[in-house]
Amino acid sequence: MYSVSIRKTRMHPGKHAAALAALEHVKIDTILGVGTGSTVNIFIDALAAAGTRVKGAVASSEATAAKLQEHGIEVLDLNMTGQLELYIDGADESNNNLQLIKGGGAALTREKIIASASREFICIVDQSKQVDVLGEFPLPIEVIPMARSYVAREIVKLNADPEFREAARTDNGNIILDCYGFSITDPVELEAAINAIPGVVTNGLFAMRPADKLIVGYDDGHIEIIDKPS
Numbered sequence: 001m002y003s004v005s006i007r008k009t010r011m012h013p014g015k016h017a018a019a020l021a022a023l024e025h026v027k028i029d030t031i032l033g034v035g036t037g038s039t040v041n042i043f044i045d046a047l048a049a050a051g052t053r054v055k056g057a058v059a060s061s062e063a064t065a066a067k068l069q070e071h072g073i074e075v076l077d078l079n080m081t082g083q084l085e086l087y088i089d090g091a092d093e094s095n096n097n098l099q100l101i102k103g104g105g106a107a108l109t110r111e112k113i114i115a116s117a118s119r120e121f122i123c124i125v126d127q128s129k130q131v132d133v134l135g136e137f138p139l140p141i142e143v144i145p146m147a148r149s150y151v152a153r154e155i156v157k158l159n160a161d162p163e164f165r166e167a168a169r170t171d172n173g174n175i176i177l178d179c180y181g182f183s184i185t186d187p188v189e190l191e192a193a194i195n196a197i198p199g200v201v202t203n204g205l206f207a208m209r210p211a212d213k214l215i216v217g218y219d220d221g222h223i224e225i226i227d228k229p230s
């Protein structure tokens with residue numbers, strides 16, 4: 001239906017299937033929130049290839065903004081748009097409640113802002129991202145640089161093992177601590193506890209604002225659509 005290259009489809013069939021399925025949810029002449037990562041990049045290419053007319057997009061990273069602009073899609077300031085109807089983004093993990101770990105691409109803060117400012121959040125993932133309990137993927141935390149060691153010590157007190165993501169700077173000029181070993185049985189509580197540490201800008205748990213819909217793409221090209229439990 002859409003002109004997406006077979007070569008790319010073979011490389012990441014699950015990501016392609018999920019990204020293409022998300023196109024069906026984009027309404028013409030609306031402003032779209034757009035996340036960050038390889039799955040979203042496939043979505044942006046497909047959106048452009050399909051010729052879906054949007055009024056513009058709010059981007060969750062400089063990389064996404066550049067890609068949207070390459071395709072001639074106007075990038076808008078969230079301060080000027082008001083609430084968005086739809087935000088589309090990937091994830092590093094999702095549980096059955098559509099609570100997520102995000103931030104593998106270091107864009108978690110802007111991603112969380114746009115997800116919160118959107119009426120609907122559709123998350124697009126391949127099958128490898130679905131888990132029963134969040135936490136196998138190290139939880140990214142964006143931290144003000146001067147607070148790096150302090151926040152790391154506080155994370156150790158929460159029984160996890162923080163690792164400084166060397167050479168990574170977020171679009172906001174901050175650093176990332178990737179935290180291993182969290183046992184995330186109560187994602188909402190942990191999200192709040194980490195956010196309460198001075199120096200933490202955001203953590204990659206999207207539990208207070210989970211996705212509303214998860215589109216899971218499989219290697220054989222089929223998709224599954226899962227709605228957030230009510």
Ligand code: 5RP
Nearest residue numbers: 037038039090103104105107
């Ligand atoms: C970026 C993210 C991405 O959504 C997440 O890392 C998934 O990326 P990909 O689609 O490349 O697997 O949270 O900060």
